[in-house]
Amino acid sequence: MTATQASTSEFDLFGPWIDVVETPDQVPPLYRDHPLDLDASELVLKFPRNIARRDAHPDMDLYDHLVVVDAATLTMLSRRTGARSDRGYDTVRVRHDEIVAVRDAVSILDGTITVTTRSGGVVTVPYNGSSRDNVRRLVELLRTHVTTGAPTQRGAAVLRAGRATADPVAALDLGRDDQSLASHVREIRRAHPDLAPWTGHVRRDVRRRATVITAPFHAIVRAFSPATLHAAILSADDRTLEVYGRHAWVIRGRAPVMSTSRLIVPLSMLDRVEIAPDPRYRETIRAKLCMGAAHVDVLLPEGSDAHLLLERASHGA
Secondary structure (H helix, E strand, O other): OOHHHHHHHHHHHOOOOOEEOOOHHHOOHHHOOOOOOOOOEEEEEEEEOOOOHHHOOOOOOOEEEEEEEEOOEEEEEEEOOHHHOOOOEEEEEEEHHHEEEEEEEEEOOEEEEEEEEOOOOEEEEEEEHHHOHHHHHHHHHHHHHHOOOOOOHHHHHHHHHHHHHOOHHHHOOOOHHHHHHHHHHHHHHHHOOOOEEEEEEOOEEEOEOOOOOOHHHHHHHHHHOOEEEOOEEEEEOOOEEEEEEOOOOEEEOOOOOOEEEEEEEEOOOOOEEEEEEOOOEOOEEEEEEEEOOEEEEEEEEOOOHHHHHHHHHHOOO
16 A cells, blocks of 8 residues: 555545554554554554534544554554644554553543653643543553553552541432443443542632732632532442543533543552642642652542541551
8 A cells, every 4th residue: 555545545534533553554644654563462543623614624643643562562653743743743652561540531522541650750642522432441451451460568658547437328429410420430430340439529719829819819800710529439449440430520610511531540550648628719628649759639628528538547557
C-alpha cells in the first residue's frame, strides 16, 4: 500500500471513535516508523484528533495518540502540535511498576485518562466520551498490571481502617441526584466482585475561605455560581483503593453534572496519606495520597466517614 493509499483509507474510516489496532495497515501513517511489535502487544489503541469529520482531509495526520500496552510497558506516541509541529511525534514509555495511579474521567463527551508515575510525571490522553468501551479495556488492562504487588505498610493501614467501618449499603446511598454515580460503581463491581464499597458521602455546598476584604466578592459569586463538593465513594479490594466521583471534586454553577471518574491507586505503591484542610474551601478536607515523588488528591467533607477513614489510615490505624 502506498502512502497516498494509506492516507486515503485512514481518511475514509476516520471518526470520533477510538479503534483497536491489530494489523500493520491499521497503524496511522504518522507512527509507522515506530518499531511496533503487534504480536507482543496486549492492546494498541489509536485516539483520533478532536475535529469534526467535515474538517478532516486525506493529507492530515488524523490521530493524536497511539497507545501501546505490552507485558511490561505503557507506550504513548503523541502527534506534535503548535510551534513544534514538524509532522513528528513524541514518545513516552512508562514501565508498569512505575505507575502509581490511573484516573479515567469523562464529562459528557470530554474524556481524559491520566497516568501518574512514581517520579511525579503525568501522562494524559484526552478522548471523545462517545467511544468509551475501548478506553475501559485500556484502564482494566493497566489495572491488572499495576496491582500485582502486596500492600505497603501504609496500604495495609488503609485496608484495616476501611474494613473496620465498611458499610457497602450506605456507601451507595447518595440520594436521588447521584444515583448515576452509584450505578457506575455497581457496573464496575460486576467485573470486580471483590471490590467492596467502604463509604461514600453525598454532595454538599461549600464556601470559599475568605478574608474581611474578599468575603463580599465571594458572596456575590456564590449567589450566582455556587460551589458544590460532589459525592464520592471509596472502595477497595486486597490490592487496590478506588475512588469514584465526578470529573472534578468541586464544580461551580447550577447546571446538572453528567460526569463520572474512577481513580485507581495500587496499595503496593502507597507511602503516606496526608490529611489537611483544603486551602480554598471551608469545611473541606484534602486527602493527599503520596507515592514516591507523586501524589493524587481527594477532596472530602470535613467530618465525613470518608475523611475519618483516611485520617485513621494516615496514623497507621
